[in-house]
Amino acid sequence: MNYSIKQTVRSSARLVAVLACLVAAAGCHTIPRDTVTQVSTIDALLAGAYDGVVPCAKLATLGDFGIGTFAGLDGEMVFLNREVYQVRADGHVYRPVGTVTTPFASIVEFKGDFTAKVDSGTDYPAFQRLVDASSPRTNLLCAVKFEGKFRHIQTRSVPAQTKPYPPLVEVTQHQPVFKYAELEGTLVGFRLPSFVKGVNVPGYHLHFLSKDRQFGGHVLSFEVENGVVTLDDCHQYVMILPQGESGFGHINFNQDRSHELEKAEK
Numbered sequence: 689m690n691y692s693i694k695q696t697v698r699s700s701a702r703l704v705a706v707l708a709c710l711v712a713a714a715g716c717h718t719i720p721r722d723t724v725t726q727v728s729t730i731d732a733l734l735a736g737a738y739d740g741v742v743p744c745a746k747l748a749t750l751g752d753f754g755i756g757t758f759a760g761l762d763g764e765m766v767f768l769n770r771e772v773y774q775v776r777a778d779g780h781v782y783r784p785v786g787t788v789t790t791p792f793a794s795i796v797e798f799k800g801d802f803t804a805k806v807d808s809g810t811d812y813p814a815f816q817r818l819v820d821a822s823s824p825r826t827n828l829l830c831a832v833k834f835e836g837k838f839r840h841i842q843t844r845s846v847p848a849q850t851k852p853y854p855p856l857v858e859v860t861q862h863q864p865v866f867k868y869a870e871l872e873g874t875l876v877g878f879r880l881p882s883f884v885k886g887v888n889v890p891g892y893h894l895h896f897l898s899k900d901r902q903f904g905g906h907v908l909s910f911e912v913e914n915g916v917v918t919l920d921d922c923h924q925y926v927m928i929l930p931q932g933e934s935g936f937g938h939i940n941f942n943q944d945r946s947h948e949l950e951k952a953e954k
């Protein structure tokens with residue numbers, strides 16, 4: 689074997705070793721801590737970009753906790769313990785197959801940093817003050833999980849849309865609203881800093897799933913009977929943007945849609 693062949697053999701062996709390491713690393717893939725991964729942007733959703741970007745089956749590789757919606761705006765997503773729940777406009781909770789896609793979602797591997805007891809009578813504004821007091825670093829990304837009992841809670845969902853998709857603010861004018869009383873469940877969501885404006889929802893964005901997995905939706909208001917809130921401060925932010933032929937590339941992001949967001953989400 690001459691020198692150059694030996695070199696080639698050595699290089700090939702090294703390449704195989706490197707590839708083996710990469711494969712091994714992928715096999716024991718660990719999700720980075722304190723990292724919020726989001727699909728697309730809220731302004732794209734407001735503009736009517738409802739085509740799916742990421743299959744639901746992939747969400748479990750990004751974390752175990754989060755919220756979002758589905759292709760065609762077919763309901764509100766609650767992602768809890770790596771399970772995807774779809775709260776459709778008929779008020780029922782479905783379990784979509786892994787090939788169903790999401791056009792907008794925010795996901796984290798939830799590891800609680802703080803917990804606080806939530807007293808009887810706490811409503812949504814008081815809940816926000818409690819979370820802000822428990823996790824005062826409001827310029828970080830805070831994942832918010834509450835488990836407990838509600839005196840009442842009001843949620844909404846959104847009806848599935850067909851093309852040409854109308855803007856979100858038009859869809860939510862016809863949103864079904866659901867009111868529940870005396871039930872247990874989980875709030876899943878985020879408190880995000882003001883600088884995410886245009887990218888995600890600044891402030892609080894919570895979805896609800898009942899303990900029996902029968903009810904849920906995007907949270908409009910509530911009053912707690914009792915429970916505990918757990919918070920996960922996150923300092924890393926990853927975005928997955930739509931590629932290819934999606935309409936994402938043609939949206940005018942110069943437009944300030946914060947007024948539309950206020951109407952659509954609150």
Ligand SMILES: [Zn+2]
Nearest residue numbers: 764894895906
């Ligand atoms: Zn929502």
